[in-house]
Amino acid sequence: MxxxxxxxxxxxxxxxxxxxxxxxxxxxxxxxxxxxxxxxxxxxxxxxxxxxxxxxxANRKLLPTEEEALFQWVISMGERGFPPWISAVRKMADILLSARAGSPTNASPTVGENWVRKFVNRHEQLQSKYTRKYDYQRALCEDPKAISDWFRLVENTRAKYGIPDEDVYNFDETGFQIGVIGTAKVVTGSQRAGKALVTQPGNREWVTAVEAINASGWALPPMIIFAGKMHQAAWYDALPPQWTIAVSENGWTTDKIGLVWLQTVFNKYTKARMVGQYRLLILDGHGSHATPEFDQFCLDNAIITLCMPPHSSHLLQPLDVGCFSPLKRTYGHQVEICMQLGRNHIDKLDFLEAFKPARAAALSSSNICSGFAAAGLVPHNSERVLSRLQFKLRTPTPLASETVIAARQTPKTPYTVAQLAWEYTTIKGLLERRSKSPPSPTEQALKRVVKGCQMAMHNAALLASEIKDLRAMSARQKRKREAPRSYIASGGVLTVEEGQERVKRAQIADEAVLDKVSARAFGHAPSRCSMCSSLEHNARVCPTRVI
Missing domain, CATH: 1.10.10 (Arc Repressor Mutant, subunit A)
Structure with a gap:
């Protein structure tokens, strides 16, 4: 057999x-x-x-036609160089559920946290993978003895100066290539070998963000360093007034910018919040942190600085451990969304627009506290780091009743997936009541027509979501193109509040010039005598006239 x-x-x-x-x-x-x-x-x-x-x-969230439409969308995005993130696939599944329910997304059911993984497992042509490999080169520099000495130094320093948790800070710079998308897990076709390829903008201009966080779970206002010599007024339109923007030749920090940050950002926003008599500032060995001016200002203002061992920031620095990775990942996601919506070049204004929500999501109180805890600093626990050095890297719906069917005798054209499903159920019920024979060719043809209509409606729902995002992106791009480009400063550092004040002064000056031009163009000068230019008479009665 x-x-x-x-x-x-x-x-x-x-x-x-x-x-x-x-x-x-x-x-x-x-x-x-x-x-x-x-x-x-x-x-x-x-x-x-x-x-x-x-x-x-019957027990699945999406209908077969909805899953087929979602599968085709995933394959199409991968072929265009935009393999969707796990969250994007989940969002599109929710859109299909919302379209079937005929209600807004926030009132309709949503798929579960693990739904995308099960969806990928159901389709052999799909797989989830990271867009690139992780870099483990820093692991070669891990030194248990140096790290143990570091924790003893931190503990002894805090005990010597009586520094509480509320006065412990970490500060560092992180660089962004404006148009580079970060690493993320995406869904793509299983026939693709190796890492997934993601289309990226061509702009690799460098931008530096200077960040500082407190062990209590709050972050200081950032300083953004652009490559350039002039400050543009448009940079300051929609940023919080506490933020600071600086310019340098290559977009990197300098000794002067580092000192300005210490004076105008760190000391300004932490001095009033001191609990003890000293503040502890943990930093790396960058040259701008080791200048005599930087060190002298710290001594004069009760700031104790501690420098981490070299090549250990990925283990010991709270910003690296808890904040910078989600910050770059979230920023990369914002850039990828811009690319999917047709924006092929990311400039400084686009960076600020994407960086603002990415920073708000990444530098959350929970991420900051988790960073300090994972670095073994607050609470003090050196085993949180030392224990990781002992391991080697590893490879990584029922049918409607007769009464309800009879209530809808008047046929109507279905415009949604829910209406189409209702009409199909009604017709199928009528056919089954009329005949007890096996499925006829008519019913099979009806099924194919309904499936085609469902696929078209599902694709329309997905396209409607993309069109909505494209229109919003187009409106933002139009406003940016129409905005005049004016310069308000040459070099140096400006807070957003100072930049906005300079923009206002420039606007007032421009309005005054326009008023003068308008008066000259449309005003009527008083009549004067053509003989002596007097305002009191004209040429007919002028005393100087010779008769």
């Missing part, structure tokens, strides 16, 4: 059912023997019990 495979058995069961309906088999038992299928299974199927596959489909 040949092996009884599931797929072959389902085909034989269908043949046995057809033979019984066509009176080609005398009994159910005889048909079961003839087609080599279990008698009980054949009897249950004749009584209307669905197949195992049909039962599983």
């Amino acid at each position: 040949p092996p009884n495979h599931k797929g072959d058995q389902e085909a034989r069961i269908s043949q046995a059912i057809e033979a019984i309906h066509n009176n080609k088999s005398p009994s159910i038992r005889a048909a079961a023997r003839t087609y080599n299928v279990p008698h009980s299974t054949l009897a249950k199927r004749l009584r209307g019990q669905p197949t195992y596959q049909q039962s599983r489909m």
